[in-house]
Amino acid sequence: MRTAAHRANARKLILMAALVLLAAAAYLLVEVNPKYFSYAMSLRIPKLIVMLIAAFSIGGASIVFQSIINNTIVTPCLLGMNSLYTLIHTAVVFVAGSGSILAANANVSFAVDLVIMGVAATLIYGYLFQKTNHNVLYVLLIGTVLTSFFGSIQSTLTRVMDPNEYDTLLTTLVASFSNVNSEIILFSLAVLAVLIFALRRDLALLDVLTLGKAQATNLGVDYDRSIRRLLLGVTLAIAVATAMVGPISFMGLIIANLSRQLLKTYRHSQLILGSVFFGMIILVAGQLIVEHVYSYAIPISVFITVGGGIYFLYLLLTKRRV
């Protein structure tokens, strides 16, 4: 069905894509000294790509996650990947020291993050799904408990840590787009591509899955299987984004809801695109402001957390039915 609303949404998405391009161009070209053009590009292009990948995985994962849970005010933060990330980094610095190759080398540190988070996600959530008879809400509850569990261990570690070590650690615990290199980018792209390929059938079923278990089953869809696979995919996508830029998945709440508000549709192909584009605009434009207006004084995650918090309150207060 190609309805008028569908076409209007397609136009909105094209406009957003144009805005993304505009923001990207501005990010690359603002205040570039022509003398050092290629040097500036070698710094800015990898950062831009990282932001785009992070926005892509967080935007996509958030919409999918909300649709699986059937609730539009949840974020994949609830799965505990953020606090697992902070725990991994704290533990590495605590055990091996900030000078060790595990903490200092970005490639190694990325690999460690991804492997631990990927294995933990697969084991914990794969197991929980069977144990709880595919009850997503239990899984969510346990995710919340795990979040505070990881958080408690992490804060215990930081309490007994050398203050100097803690200082170095702190910089890796806030989202940032510096210190990325091309190997990480290629590797993340490969992981995401495999993920999307493996889940392509389940992603195509998202529209039907949101009708709920009974209706999806009625329409011939294996609901439990698809939900389990998608939830695993969400966790891994968030793990990739977090390992790459740090804990930032709270942004998912904002961009997913902005996309739902703007597009007012059930079609996930459009919702996901909208959410991804919003993420790209926010990250790239935000980073542009951070670098050129505030000269790196404030990290972008501060803006996202403050803005996201206010938007979250707005959502809670205006939604009658949650």
Next chain:
Amino acid sequence: MKVTELTKQYDGKTVVDSVSFEIPKGKVLSLIGPNGAGKSTVMGIISRLIARDAGLVDFEGQDISRWKSKELSKRLAILTQSNQIQMKLTVRELVAFGRFPYSGGRITAEDEAIIDQAITYMELDEMQDRFIDELSGGQRQRAMIAMVIAQDTEFVLLDEPTNNLDIYHATNMMKIVRRLCDELGKTVILVLHEINYAAFYSDYICAFADGKIAKFGTVKEVMTRQTLSQIYKVDFEIMEIEGKPLSIYY
């Protein structure tokens, strides 16, 4: 469709106890009984939403668990009570989901024609572009039925379709059930709480008590003073209106 020795336990408590019956084709069959008698569980098992512990559900010569879910969804449609749809979905888009088993996400011209028919049949033409969450309970229920019609199945299973509807909408719903059977030739199986709706609009009634079938038969056979009093454990009077037995309980 034939059910044999169906059994289901929850935490050691038997809620469905070797239930066997055969569903007559092209008729309306109502499952009635007090709360906890097992009628909804039986409905859930024959619609593959609930796993059974023992027994067979034979559908067209093959057990229901051996059918491919996709094939089954072209033969058997289910409508449950919980229809809280959180998405921004218009009536027409909801009805279009009924075509999913046939054409996946891609709606063909033929599908469009069937969707149009279903919408007109349920008199939803004027509100087909409205969002589901803006409709009243009765309208939403009609939209769900339109989706079931678009699904174009021989069997339709409805779990308490009159629940939460006022007398006007509930009666309309029962008339629709009758039309699904008489005009569209579908076999309709429904779980009902109101005995008199079952009596007036069904061909057959299957009455449950304590997880077992207390009585299965035509409306006249089941709607007797003795049977109903035994099942519900209250006093009944049976009257006849338009040639159909109706009950009064007090």
